[in-house]
Amino acid sequence: MIKKTAVLLTTAALCAVSFNSCGNDDKGDGSGFMYSLTLNGNPSTLDPQYADDASSNTIIKNLYSGLLTTDQNGNISCCNAKSYDVSANGLEYTFHLRDDNYWFYDKNKNDIIEPDEYFPVTAKDYEFALKRVLDPAMHSPFAEQFTCIKHGGLVSKGELALEMAGVSATDDHTLKITLEYPCAEFPELMTTAAAYPCNEEFFYSTKGRYGLDDESVMSNGAFFVRQWFFDPYGHNNILYMKANSANENESREISPTFLSFEIEDNEEEIRQMFKEGETQCFTTMNSVGYNPEKYAISDSAATTLGLIFTPDDEIFSNLNLRKALSLSINREELGKKMNGGDMQPAYAIIPPAVDLLGRSYRELSSEKIFDVYDPKEARNYLEKARTELGRRSFDSVKIMVNSAVCGSGSLHQLSTGWQDILGIYIGIEDVTDEEFYSRIESGDYSIALYPVKGNSCSGLSVISQFETIPCLNYAFGDYRYSADILRCPTPSELVEAYSSAERGIMGQFGFIPIAYKKSYLIAAPSNEEIYFDPFTGAVDYRQAKNYR
Numbered sequence: 001m002i003k004k005t006a007v008l009l010t011t012a013a014l015c016a017v018s019f020n021s022c023g024n025d026d027k028g029d030g031s032g033f034m035y036s037l038t039l040n041g042n043p044s045t046l047d048p049q050y051a052d053d054a055s056s057n058t059i060i061k062n063l064y065s066g067l068l069t070t071d072q073n074g075n076i077s078c079c080n081a082k083s084y085d086v087s088a089n090g091l092e093y094t095f096h097l098r099d100d101n102y103w104f105y106d107k108n109k110n111d112i113i114e115p116d117e118y119f120p121v122t123a124k125d126y127e128f129a130l131k132r133v134l135d136p137a138m139h140s141p142f143a144e145q146f147t148c149i150k151h152g153g154l155v156s157k158g159e160l161a162l163e164m165a166g167v168s169a170t171d172d173h174t175l176k177i178t179l180e181y182p183c184a185e186f187p188e189l190m191t192t193a194a195a196y197p198c199n200e201e202f203f204y205s206t207k208g209r210y211g212l213d214d215e216s217v218m219s220n221g222a223f224f225v226r227q228w229f230f231d232p233y234g235h236n237n238i239l240y241m242k243a244n245s246a247n248e249n250e251s252r253e254i255s256p257t258f259l260s261f262e263i264e265d266n267e268e269e270i271r272q273m274f275k276e277g278e279t280q281c282f283t284t285m286n287s288v289g290y291n292p293e294k295y296a297i298s299d300s301a302a303t304t305l306g307l308i309f310t311p312d313d314e315i316f317s318n319l320n321l322r323k324a325l326s327l328s329i330n331r332e333e334l335g336k337k338m339n340g341g342d343m344q345p346a347y348a349i350i351p352p353a354v355d356l357l358g359r360s361y362r363e364l365s366s367e368k369i370f371d372v373y374d375p376k377e378a379r380n381y382l383e384k385a386r387t388e389l390g391r392r393s394f395d396s397v398k399i400m401v402n403s404a405v406c407g408s409g410s411l412h413q414l415s416t417g418w419q420d421i422l423g424i425y426i427g428i429e430d431v432t433d434e435e436f437y438s439r440i441e442s443g444d445y446s447i448a449l450y451p452v453k454g455n456s457c458s459g460l461s462v463i464s465q466f467e468t469i470p471c472l473n474y475a476f477g478d479y480r481y482s483a484d485i486l487r488c489p490t491p492s493e494l495v496e497a498y499s500s501a502e503r504g505i506m507g508q509f510g511f512i513p514i515a516y517k518k519s520y521l522i523a524a525p526s527n528e529e530i531y532f533d534p535f536t537g538a539v540d541y542r543q544a545k546n547y548r
Helices: 054-063 123-134 152-156 200-205 267-275 319-327 331-338 375-389 409-422 433-442 459-463 481-486 491-506
Strands: 005-007 034-040 068-070 076-078 081-086 092-097 102-105 116-120 167-171 174-178 223-229 238-243 258-264 281-284 296-309 343-345 397-402 426-431 447-452 511-523
Touching (some): 034 267, 054 223, 054 238, 054 258, 076 081, 092 123, 123 152, 123 167, 258 267, 319 375, 319 409, 331 343, 331 409, 331 511, 375 409, 397 409, 409 511, 426 433, 433 447, 447 511, 459 481, 459 491, 481 491, 491 511
Parallel strands (some): 397 426
Antiparallel strands (some): 068 076, 081 092, 223 238, 281 511, 296 511
16 A cells, blocks of 8 residues: 655745745745646646647646656756666666655645645656556557667567566666667656656556546646646636645755646637736747747747648659659758748758757758759659659649648748749648648648657657658658667767668658748746747746746
8 A cells, every 4th residue: 555644735835926025136036926827728638658748748747757857958867866877788777766756646625735645756656657658558659669678569569468578666766677779769768758657556546547637646746736627618727736845855946836727729819818917928839929029938949841742642642743842942042031030941850959969969960961952853853753644734732831830921932943943833721720630631632831840859759750640651651760760879870860760751752841940938028947848848837937
């Protein structure tokens, strides 16, 4: 049974919610603020081994913490592990846990502060979590990324029992993970939410409800969930979190006191709430109308926009026609239209926001090696396509563009280039977010500008999108580039594997990179140290400060 220990959570923070209540000057230290925030959609689940949407990821980021973490520059450091060792052959990782990280469960969902339950997070909780990721019955979207664990591939396919996975807690404070092969990506994987702990006894006590309501979640992070109410047919949908003082110490200060989220249906409503001062910040793909001199704006180029083609399209299933279109794109001229702002021309697949060794991957592997602009060769491929298809004209086609992701203004240079070089006119059709993905799913398009973004700050998560998303997968078939990436033992080999995967995917011309697109966090100017992950969509409020 779980050992239950009483702890009295401090109520001092309840008196500290004021704008200038602390510090030695009028500004104060920005702590103790009650944040009024919004989520764009109800979290699908607060199960970190399964969640993969922005609303869920935001709550999970503030609810849990893992053995390792990354800073704002992409550097990996210890969090709930005080240290870890790697064997000389790179196959064994031994994590040594801190002894001051606790599970906290709010038993008193009312306004009376009473003793609650807390107990230590142990190595067994991490063992159980990682085996859940590999459990084929769970269908975790992160399973393939963790098949680098010994027997992970066979376990995830149901060919070996979970107990055979190379993860074991040798005692409460020691977790040993054995890999199938040396994997330079493994420390990065251990920073992701999928590697956050899960207490086995609590998990089974929820009787299948784990992560689905406020009674079925615990916290080992900065905040705990006090209330979660959502009625898809009603209003006043909220998710309310309080600072978890059980996990606050000198090295892990929690600045806000409360996080009060309203759950809205769309970004337009959230923008209006921000305008009226009812929410302190929001994330978006479109920063138009927000002056950086008036707002605190963070941005990161984490999305790659590229042309995709319907697999069954009579015309654009032709490889030579796709080559002709690709080789006639002058990205240097396209970049002049973009002016280095919201978008920048993309020569490759992995966006600049992906970090490796604390540096942008694009600094380590120049994308200019993928520049294939060659008008003469493009015309040669066009003639081959015309012969193969038995037709001279390819007009009356439009590129479908998701207006929620980007404006199409700067993309008209594509149409101009194709018309000048190939004599082909291809227009642009702006559609809503809902219509875009509906038509992608049904195949109701010829060409679309598709946004590719990984679910973590790694090249692996970007490349794996081409293996899991049907509209991206058809061009290169069943080859698993992620398997090559996972088998790289050193960062230098990892860079080469990323580059090889980009080269292989683009060599089929089923995805033609056009632009790297920024994601934004827009906050009121009185806020500082609110961080967001452009890949997961998670917003981190643990250090958030408000100086209103």
